[in-house]
Amino acid sequence: AQKVTQAQTEISVVEKEDVTLDCVYETRDTTYYLFWYKQPPSGELVFLIRRNSFDEQNEISGRYSWNFQKSTSSFNFTITASQVVDSAVYFCALKTSGSRLTFGEGTQLTVNP
């Protein structure tokens, strides 16, 4: 069975602070894909990144970066110099051999001015 755990239910920071959202996953499959989605108050899930299990290179996209570590089954997401517009719920998700995405419970990020 697949499982994704996002231990941080809510995080509150002040603008320009760096913030890291944790994600730990469980799967017995050797081939799998990890995702991060952002859900702003409007409700639509916005795709941020996909990584496959064979590519442990970290990735940076502007103020966003992702740290994938198979040894600890973690796929953490860091926002550098946070902005108010980053306020949203962030979901980590896992896909293995099937078609479905297994989501974590999400982390509500609030960035205060």
Next chain:
Amino acid sequence: DTGVSQDPRHKITKRGQNVTFRCDPISEHNRLYWYRQTLGQGPEFLTYFQNEAQLEKSRLLSDRFSAERPKGSFSTLEIQRTEQGDSAMYLCASSQDPVGEAFFGQGTRLTVV
């Protein structure tokens, strides 16, 4: 194409009534997914279509739920004899390949009173 479109955005219904939701995926995507999201939780997989074939159904999809994708384009999700526990956001997503990112619509928020 402007993305995945869902209709209606909001639906309030009385317990025991039937409701139907529609999803129009991104036009070149042959894979379509339905998820359900309750307050404070991550989305949970309901069912998956490849073209017009329904290939996977979650145990969450009781016999009161039925989904169709008659011509491999739009899809409908019907809930019969609604119950208060059906109140949730129903999300539709589409993708072009089985391991690629899924693009989500804005969802249909169902309230059963």
